[in-house]
Amino acid sequence: MMLEVRGLRAYYGEYQALHGIDFALDEGHIRTLLGANGAGKTTVLRALCGMVRSGGDILFDGRRITGWATEDIVRLGVAHVPEGRGTFLRLSVEENLQLGAMSRRDRTAIAQDIEQVYAQFPRLKERRQQQAGTLSGGEQQMLAVGRALMLRPRLMLLDEPSFGLAPLIVEELFDRLGEVNRERGVAMLIVEQNAALALDLAEHAYLLETGRVVMNGPAAEIGADESVRRAYLGY
Amino acid sequence: MELLLQQVLAGLATGAIYACMALAVVMIYQAIDHLNFAQGEMAMFSTFIAWQIIQWGQPYWVAFIAAVALSFVGGVAIERILFKPLHNAPILSNLVGFIALFSILNSSAGFIWDFNIKTFPTPFGTQPLLGGGLIDTHEAGMIGVTLLMLALLYLFFRGTRLGLAMRAAAHNPESARLVGVRVGWMTALGWGMAAAIGAVAGMLIAPVVFLEPNMMLGVLLYGFAGAVLGGLTSPLGAVIGGFAVGLIENLAGTFIPYFGRELKLSIALVLIVAVLMVKPSGLFGRPTVSRV
Numbered sequence: 001m002m003l004e005v006r007g008l009r010a011y012y013g014e015y016q017a018l019h020g021i022d023f024a025l026d027e028g029h030i031r032t033l034l035g036a037n038g039a040g041k042t043t044v045l046r047a048l049c050g051m052v053r054s055g056g057d058i059l060f061d062g063r064r065i066t067g068w069a070t071e072d073i074v075r076l077g078v079a080h081v082p083e084g085r086g087t088f089l090r091l092s093v094e095e096n097l098q099l100g101a102m103s104r105r106d107r108t109a110i111a112q113d114i115e116q117v118y119a120q121f122p123r124l125k126e127r128r129q130q131q132a133g134t135l136s137g138g139e140q141q142m143l144a145v146g147r148a149l150m151l152r153p154r155l156m157l158l159d160e161p162s163f164g165l166a167p168l169i170v171e172e173l174f175d176r177l178g179e180v181n182r183e184r185g186v187a188m189l190i191v192e193q194n195a196a197l198a199l200d201l202a203e204h205a206y207l208l209e210t211g212r213v214v215m216n217g218p219a220a221e222i223g224a225d226e227s228v229r230r231a232y233l234g235y
Numbered sequence: 236m237e238l239l240l241q242q243v244l245a246g247l248a249t250g251a252i253y254a255c256m257a258l259a260v261v262m263i264y265q266a267i268d269h270l271n272f273a274q275g276e277m278a279m280f281s282t283f284i285a286w287q288i289i290q291w292g293q294p295y296w297v298a299f300i301a302a303v304a305l306s307f308v309g310g311v312a313i314e315r316i317l318f319k320p321l322h323n324a325p326i327l328s329n330l331v332g333f334i335a336l337f338s339i340l341n342s343s344a345g346f347i348w349d350f351n352i353k354t355f356p357t358p359f360g361t362q363p364l365l366g367g368g369l370i371d372t373h374e375a376g377m378i379g380v381t382l383l384m385l386a387l388l389y390l391f392f393r394g395t396r397l398g399l400a401m402r403a404a405a406h407n408p409e410s411a412r413l414v415g416v417r418v419g420w421m422t423a424l425g426w427g428m429a430a431a432i433g434a435v436a437g438m439l440i441a442p443v444v445f446l447e448p449n450m451m452l453g454v455l456l457y458g459f460a461g462a463v464l465g466g467l468t469s470p471l472g473a474v475i476g477g478f479a480v481g482l483i484e485n486l487a488g489t490f491i492p493y494f495g496r497e498l499k500l501s502i503a504l505v506l507i508v509a510v511l512m513v514k515p516s517g518l519f520g521r522p523t524v525s526r527v
Contacts (some may be wrong), residue, residue: 069412074413086410095403102414103414147414
């Protein structure tokens with residue numbers, strides 16, 4: 001198992017946001033964390049990246065990484081696309097992509113990877129010298145995915161990738177994410193408010209409520225269960 | 236006309252020093268969101284180190300390079316030892332840290348090298364440049380060395396991966412961490428570079444203001460003024476602001492009759508206040524927007 005999480009707890013100061021969460025994710029698979037606002041979905045991703053004080057066991061390739069510094073977790077091949085996309089708004093599109101590869105040293109391969117991202121997202125190529133802050137929301141989200149790919153990640157953590165985007169753009173984005181998963185074998189853990197969308201892409205879903213996993217199962221089953229849908233997913 | 240040109244050039248020469256100090260202040264401000272009140276004392280201390288090395292019989296440029304290198308190491312050390320632990324501390328704790336650093340450097344310089352005024356050599360000489368009466372060779376050297384240093388810094392920040400990582404860490408530390416940038420070390424590096432820039436400024440201005448522990452007080456004040464005028468969020472703005480303050484100071488001192496010479500510092504600062512009333516984030520700065 002690539003990622004295994006046991007009894008994950010997380011704290012904001014005195015406040016405990018996660019109360020012992022268990023889940024797992026294998027190489028090349030997509031799983032999703034669903035739940036209402038404040039259920040702790042974002043906190044799970046932040047805890048995985050060492051961005052919030054946490055306890056319990058986070059195992060990556062069997063190695064315990066709980067409490068590691070963010071910079072070191074990134075070097076394992078964990079690319080986090082945070083809420084709000086984490087774009088460097090004042091830097092150019094190309095500089096953003098270069099930053100994505102900051103933990104790598106193979107310069108020629110980095111240059112090739114930038115071209116590969118441009119091939120996959122042609123709009124970014126057109127705007128390569130533009131300040132990232134001038135891109136539209138959809139373009140910025142593509143840039144965030146492109147920046148994450150520059151790490152050559154084994155695992156991508158995506159926090160609300162559909163947030164604030166028009167439906168057509170969201171559809172394109174999720175197509176691309178599926179492509180990345182199939183072609184590059186990148187595993188993904190997706191946090192979404194838009195449950196229908198996430199259940200479509202993921203194989204397995206975890207339902208969070210107030211910092212606990214209250215249910216988990218194959219995405220198709222969770223999506224088909226009408227009472228679950230009404231109670232937790234709101235559609 | 237010749238007087239005007241003369242004063243403009245002299246203003247640019249001292250402005251170059253203010254620009255260096257402004258840039259040093261802005262580099263640290265961008266990294267840790269605090270004004271380094273001890274920037275001038277750090278530069279003064281560096282200049283004393285250069286003076287000491289010259290006293291030991293080394294040539295000027297050996298002392299110059301050694302002082303810049305030692306200042307860089309010292310700047311990194313100050314960040315690691317004093318300001319890294321204060322990272323999440325309230326603003327007043329940081330302020331006390333800066334005041335402590337200020338007086339530690341000031342009094343140890345006085346203790347080691349005493350408070351008597353010393354002369355500091357210039358490698359450029361002080362004869363008129365090219366035999367003309369406009370500017371002397373040391374002033375030209377101040378401008379030249381500053382411009383060279385600014386060009387190198389520009390190339391470093393625009394053209395290297397490390398420079399890009401430092402910019403990313405300053406603009407958006409959380410995202411920088413998420414791409415693997417070691418933000419803490421970037422901050423330390425920023426301190427080192429600011430200390431090195433200050434060292435250059437101190438060594439260039441020392442032949443003019445003479446070497447003593449309080450030599451940088453006025454210079455840092457003008458440097459702050461330049462940084463605020465140009466905008467604390469813009470390194471380029473700070474440099475332009477520093478040059479502008481030098482110009483204003485000189486021209487006001489020369490061309491405003493009666494009180495010009497006595498009040499040239501006040502005139503410069505009044506102009507700055509006027510700019511800030513219209514543009515609070517400085518001429519080139521960005522307004523800070525935060526989500527509530």
